[in-house]
Amino acid sequence: MKGMICAKCGKIAAEASLRFQGHDIKGWKCACGEEYFDGAEAERLLLFNKLQHIEFPVKLGQMRSNLILRIPKEAQRALGLRKGETLRLKIGADGKIELRTA
Ligand SMILES: [Zn+2]
Secondary structure, X not given: OOEEEOOOOOOEEEEEEEXXXXXXXXEEEOOXXXXXXXXXXXXXXXXXXXXXXOOOOOEEEEEOOEEEEEOOHHHHHHHOOOOOOOEEEEEOOOOOEEEEEO
């Protein structure tokens, strides 16, 4: 959606990058100052903020000779992860594993 009608003034709000809970997300901003956030993105960020610093138990599965890391659905949604996506795994000195989105 390129532009949307502003509920406050009736003009067209243009697509813009907006600040939401410390993150930049997609939305629309009107000349009158009114801002509209992309609902799905805002929801994902609220979940992301809620789940931050929570430790999830994750199970390893196996496919042929590879181990598969099973990421909990909530964490998957919060991070916006999709099947086939590449993550970066780093092994720390103390046995910690750091997993980052690319
Ligand atoms: Zn407006």
